[in-house]
Amino acid sequence: MLIMPKPSDYNLDFRPHSYWGPQDLETHYNSRIKGELRRAAAPGQQQAGLGGVDVLESSLSEEKRSALGGWHPWLMGGEYLPNLLPNEVEIARVVMKSTTMDVISIRARHTRHRIKYRIVDEYPEHSEDTCYVMRPASTRQPLTLKQLIDAIDLNHMVDEARNWNYVEGDCTPEEIYDFCTVSSAFYPELKRWFDEVNEEWLQTERARLKEEDEEEDE
Numbered sequence: 001m002l003i004m005p006k007p008s009d010y011n012l013d014f015r016p017h018s019y020w021g022p023q024d025l026e027t028h029y030n031s032r033i034k035g036e037l038r039r040a041a042a043p044g045q046q047q048a049g050l051g052g053v054d055v056l057e058s059s060l061s062e063e064k065r066s067a068l069g070g071w072h073p074w075l076m077g078g079e080y081l082p083n084l085l086p087n088e089v090e091i092a093r094v095v096m097k098s099t100t101m102d103v104i105s106i107r108a109r110h111t112r113h114r115i116k117y118r119i120v121d122e123y124p125e126h127s128e129d130t131c132y133v134m135r136p137a138s139t140r141q142p143l144t145l146k147q148l149i150d151a152i153d154l155n156h157m158v159d160e161a162r163n164w165n166y167v168e169g170d171c172t173p174e175e176i177y178d179f180c181t182v183s184s185a186f187y188p189e190l191k192r193w194f195d196e197v198n199e200e201w202l203q204t205e206r207a208r209l210k211e212e213d214e215e216e217d218e
Helices: 025-030 036-047 062-071 145-154 159-168 190-217
Strands: 088-096 103-110 115-120 180-183
């Protein structure tokens, strides 16, 4: 079986020059807008001159969030994340295909001498100090791609929710394998890495189920 992802296919030492400073529209909005579907729509709407203030705001009021949820629960995805702190941006996120499209956000905050990191989600009862471990907690330079991947793996951000829903839900491997996806405004290869992680899980689970079926037929 093909093992994925293959480290040699990636520049794991890559690190962005900075999380701040001059940025294109997509990077700017994707690192600051909390709502998953709003952030996806913002660059195109802004370039077309259609970007209303609600689309471009980092956070929405409770009234606006509730109104969005009335249209479709996925429109609430990411909207209930904690607000960004001063000098803080999102460097990566994990998006789940849950009822309300839950989001986990990895953030970087520029301080006088170092970059400090934290991981947050949309549930106030989940303390970032007890639910998530960020290693390294701070750096002088932006994280390398490998450091970011390691932080996501350390906290089981992709596999835990998928595996729980697979065991508890009535679904096939094909329906659940990409339950969690990863994206980043600063690390172009991050999404592909975890897409391959998901694909490997799918292939492995298909093989396991096939082996079980063959044993039952003997």
